[in-house]
Amino acid sequence: MTTKIIDRVRSPQDIKGLTTKELAQLAREIRVLILETVSKTGGHLAANLGVVELTLALHYVFDAPKDKIIWDVGHQCYTHKILTGRKDRFQGLRQFQGISGFPCIEESEYDAYNTGHASTALSAALGLAVARDKNNQDHHVIAVVGDGSLTGGVAWEALNQIGHLRERIVVVLNFNEMSISPSVGAMSKYLTYLVSGQHYLRIKDQAKSILKSIPGVGWTLIKAGRALEDLIKKAFFPGLVFEELGIRYIGPVQGHSLGSLVEVFREAKTYDGPVLIHCVTHKGRGYSPAQENPEKFHGTGPFDLHTGELREKSRIPTFSRVFGETMVRLAEEDPRVLAITAAMPDGTGLTPYAERFPDRFYDVGIAEQHAVNFAAGLALCRFKPVVAVYSTFLQRAYDQIYHDVSLMDLPVVFALDRSGAVDDEGPTHQGVNDIVYLRSMPNMILMAPKDENEFRHMIKSALNYGHPAAVRYPKGRGLGVRLDRNLRVLPLGKAEVLKDGRDLLLAYGSLVAPALAAARRLEREGLSFAVVNARFAKPLDEDLILRWAKPGRAVITVEEGIAAGGFGGEVRELLDRERRFDLKFKSLGFPIAIFPVAKAAEIRKLYGLDEDGLVNQVREFCGRKPPRPAARKDGKGGRRSGQGQGR
Ligand SMILES: Cc1ncc(C[n+]2csc(CCOP(=O)(O)OP(=O)(O)O)c2C)c(N)n1
Structure with missing residues (x-):
């Protein structure tokens, strides 16, 4: 029976004595574990397959947890987790009460810094390095950052200061020419230029052989390798960006060659200042479906390992897909419509639009702030930009939304x-904060659809109102409703009554459907609630709400966001302004919390925002007890038989 090396690895210490050949074998075993696990759990496959050797070499050369390794975005940390004591829990990747798919300081002392959003690692590394010096410590600080994440402005703000302070930091640039989609922008082209011709390596090798041929002198010079490198760089690459910034540049290095990686990391370890190592890797390495289609396998659901086909199939379109199709239609109708994404053309569903209107589509890289600012410039000149962005990433651009758009x-x-x-x-x-942070923006219109059909009308409406407008919608599939043939503009600030009743359940967006189902169940228990699809969190349908806001009545708001300061806050303030104090008000939504790793449905259940949870919360608010379960005909269930049934 062959024993696997991976079975002997409990911590990075266990790989220190391995030969390069054994490390390569371990890399193969790690790839198998990642593939087998991610094919079941889903996860960031392609990026992780691309950094197996890089991660092994880092842990081989450096001494974590004393040395601090910070993973930018953190989606590529699976090998790191496997090597740092979490191999046996790896099956629980991204599962409720399992292990996170991102670095997590609460999870392990080897995770030096929490990440998830891009481009933060360099700033954090500089903070850690400055703190190290102030504390008279001597460990290394390593930041691993992808070329995609280097399109984020904050990474350059960090490089600016790193070059200035000249702190001892190792930056590993994981260059695979991909963000989620192909990397974009001038910097990306520049990095490709450095790699593509291999100019630098060629020149370095040529210089070495010339020096070697000079009797007596050559070898001395070659041994003073750094002097030679500096000479070459200065002579042939006077504008090498990183060197000009004061950061030593090493590379390009073959990022799957364990020997080369170990050698350059050892060299970087001896350098007393900031050093950037340009490692060339391939996303999806070792699994051909991911290598051929790294975009599809960037973040994937469970899939068939043999065919690479996704397991989940459905005819119901996702909201993202509906969005992309709607954008194509709206762009056909109006040549001023433009689409902007911050590195998520596929995730946001814009790929069909980009193919149809390549010159009206802008992927700005991982640059949400710039995306919003850029859109402001376009809108000022009467274009109609649509910034398609995940709720959580728009947090980056808070000031641009306020300063450049809303004002x-x-x-x-x-x-x-x-x-x-x-x-x-x-x-x-x-994506739970957007209602809260957008509510306070002057002029901003806030909308959320109850289903994918209404969603299409909302995008059309948003483009027609002539003000800043945000439409929020959930991840995943719609409800499977019929799609209207024509798109129309919804009356601004008008809600929709879905069910009449004595008291009011005022639901926003994705929770309209469970609120309606909950109200129907409560009706059978004698609790009469009207259900209103609010459509707008701002401006509210004030007249409609105030019609229900009568003494003794109950008004309950429901939203899939942080309740404090959210949609419910907007309604509560209306009621206060109108001095409707003698009614019962409650807003249901998420608490201010650190959310667990879990399925969205599990998270909603945890916080009582699924249908059952809403029924329970409304019932409790109304001071009602749950009805007794009806006794089953077979005598089982309900109250336990013999427990006072006949009293
Ligand atoms: C602020 C922010 N915007 C968007 C994303 C979504 N996102 C996750 S990984 C990624 C691509 C990162 O590319 P790169 O750093 O090159 O890493 P690779 O996946 O290529 O290894 C993007 C855009 C994010 N995590 N954070």
């Missing part, structure tokens, strides 16, 4: 995908 009342449309609870990704990716 000038510019008609920028925000299409907020993945709003509400989000499957599997954990606390960094929940």
Whole structure:
């Protein structure tokens, strides 16, 4: 029986004595574990397959947890987790009460910093390095950052200061020419240029052989390797960006060659200042479906390992897909409609639009702030930009929304995908804050559809109102409703009554459907609630709400977002303004919390926002007890037989 090396690895210490050949064998075993697990749990497959060797070499050369490794975005940390004591829990990747798919300081001392959003690692690394020096410590700080994440402005703000302070930091640039989609922008082209011709390596090798041929002198110079490198760089690459910033550049390095990686990391370890190592890797390495289609396998659901086909199939379209199709239609109708994404063309459903209107589509890279600012400039010149972005990532652009869009009342449309609870990704990716942070923006219109059909009308409406407008919608599939042939503009600030009743359940967006189902169940228990699809969180349908806001009545708001300061807050303030104090008010939504890694449905259940939870919460608010379960005809169930049934 062959024993696996991976079975002997409990911590990075266990790989220190391995030969390069054994490390390569371990890399193969890790890939198998990642593939077998992610094919069941879903996860960030392609990025993780691309950094197996890089991660092994880092743990081989550096001494975590003393040395601190920070993973930018953190979606590529699976090998790191496997090597740092979490191999046996790896089956629970991204599962409720399992392990997170991102670095998590609460989970392990080897996780030096929590990540999830892109481009933060360099700033954090600098903070850790400065703190190290102030504390008279001597460990290494390593930041691993992808070329995609290097399109984020904050990464450059960090490099600016790193070059200035010249702190001892190792930056590992994981260059695979991909963000989720192909990397974009001038910087990406520049990095490709450095790699593509292999100019630098060629020149370095040529210089070495020339020096070697000079009797007596050559070898001395070659041994003083750094001097030679500096000489070459200065002579042939006077503008090498990183060197000009004061950061030593090493590379390009073959990122799947364990020997080369170990050598350069050892060299970087000796350097007394900031150093950037340009490692060339391939996303999806070792699994051909992912290698051929790294975009599809960037973040994947469970899939068939043999065919690479996704397991979940449905005819019901996702909201993202409906969005993309709607954008194509709206762009056909109006040549001023433009679409902007911050590195998520596929995730936001914009790929068909980008193919149809390549010159009216902008992927700005992982640059949400710039996306919003750019849209403001376009809107000022009478274009109609739609910024398609995940709710959680728009948090980055808070000031741009306020300063550049809202204050000038510019008609920028925000299409907020993945709003509400989000499957599997954990606390960094929940789209639960957008209502709260957008509510306070002057001129901003806030909308959320009850289903995918209404959603299409909302995108059309948002483009027609002539003000900043945000439409929030959930991750995943719609309700499977029929789609109207024509798109129409919804009356601004008008809600829709779905069911009449004595008291009011005022639901927003994705929770309209469970609220309606809950109200129907409560009706059978004698609790009469009207259900209103609010459509707008701002402006509210004030007249309609005030019609129900009578003494003694109950008004309950329901939203898939943080309740404090959210949609419910907007309604509560209306009631206070109108001095409707003698009614019962409650807002149901998420608490301010750190959300667990779980399915969205599990998160909603946990906080009482699924149908059962809503029934329970409303019932409790009304001071009602749950009805006794009816006794089953077979005598089982209900109250236990013999327990006072006949009294
Ligand atoms: C602020 C922010 N915007 C968008 C994302 C979504 N996102 C996750 S990974 C990724 C691509 C990262 O590319 P890169 O850093 O090159 O890593 P790779 O996946 O290629 O290894 C993006 C856009 C994010 N995590 N954070």
